[in-house]
Amino acid sequence: MTTEQASEPPAEHEPPAEHEPPAEHEPPAEHGRGPDGRPPLEMLLELQDLDTRIAQLQHRRAALSERQELASLTAALGDVTRRAAEVQGSRAELVERQQALEADIGATAARREALEQRMYAARGTPARDLQVMDEEIQNLRHRRDHLEDAELEVMVALEPLDAELASLDADGARLGAQAGHVRAALVEAEGELDEELAVQVGARAAVASSLPEELRSRYESLRVRLGGTGAARLVGSRCSGCHLELPSMEVDRIRRLPPGTVVTCEQCGRILVPTATPPAA
Numbered sequence: 001m002t003t004e005q006a007s008e009p010p011a012e013h014e015p016p017a018e019h020e021p022p023a024e025h026e027p028p029a030e031h032g033r034g035p036d037g038r039p040p041l042e043m044l045l046e047l048q049d050l051d052t053r054i055a056q057l058q059h060r061r062a063a064l065s066e067r068q069e070l071a072s073l074t075a076a077l078g079d080v081t082r083r084a085a086e087v088q089g090s091r092a093e094l095v096e097r098q099q100a101l102e103a104d105i106g107a108t109a110a111r112r113e114a115l116e117q118r119m120y121a122a123r124g125t126p127a128r129d130l131q132v133m134d135e136e137i138q139n140l141r142h143r144r145d146h147l148e149d150a151e152l153e154v155m156v157a158l159e160p161l162d163a164e165l166a167s168l169d170a171d172g173a174r175l176g177a178q179a180g181h182v183r184a185a186l187v188e189a190e191g192e193l194d195e196e197l198a199v200q201v202g203a204r205a206a207v208a209s210s211l212p213e214e215l216r217s218r219y220e221s222l223r224v225r226l227g228g229t230g231a232a233r234l235v236g237s238r239c240s241g242c243h244l245e246l247p248s249m250e251v252d253r254i255r256r257l258p259p260g261t262v263v264t265c266e267q268c269g270r271i272l273v274p275t276a277t278p279p280a281a
């Protein structure tokens with residue numbers, strides 16, 4: 001604890017506060033007054049309340065249910081997209097096979113037509129040759145039947161894939177629309193919290209800059225070290241930081257100290273401010 005006394009800020013910017021009380025007894029070390037004449041420890045509690053509020057807002061922002069919901073929807077949309085790509089892949093293979101079969105069917109038909117024309121146009125073709133041509137035509141007919149059966153099988157196999165793709169498309173559209181709504185809700189909720197955060201952060205900056213430097217930096221380092229709470233109220237005999245009861249002798253000692261003396265909770269190490277006021281909710 002230093003004996004440096006924080007004082008009124010330089011009067012060049014603003015006149016001295018009107019309500020500066022007369023210094024009847026020496027103010028304890030570290031007990032300058034803020035620009036508005038409020039005791040630093042009172043301002044410290046306000047700073048702590050603002051920091052608590054800011055931490056709550058940040059927690060609420062991080063824990064917005066829309067964020068989780070959006071993540072789930074995005075994951076589901078990813079699953080749908082992946083499955084659709086798989087089905088498209090299988091479908092493309094079948095379509096390729098169907099096209100090859102159709103090309104084959106076309107070539108078979110052309111070959112048969114050519115043979116038939118030759119057969120019926122040619123006069124004086126030896127019977128043996130005609131028989132050979134006729135046999136080939138029969139073979140080509142069988143081949144066509146076989147190819148058409150194969151194509152039918154491919155078309156039958158395509159049906160469920162097309163149905164699944166249509167269903168996946170519908171799922172994708174539905175999930176996409178839902179994600180759009182949730183994203184908009186998230187942006188709105190974040191915006192509201194950000195607005196309030198900006199107000200609280202601004203208020204915090206004003207209060208922090210009014211505190212004596214040593215008290216402020218001591219508070220800041222305690223706050224970082226002790227889970228966001230650097231200053232606590234002594235309510236009755238209980239520390240609002242660690243929620244433990246202080247020994248009654250210690251409470252008596254603290255309450256008898258000159259107002260504004262900076263003391264710390266011997267159990268949690270936080271700056272302890274005697275007050276009857278419970279912490280703001």
Ligand SMILES: [Zn+2]
Pocket residue numbers: 232239240241242243244265266267268269270
């Ligand atoms: Zn404590």
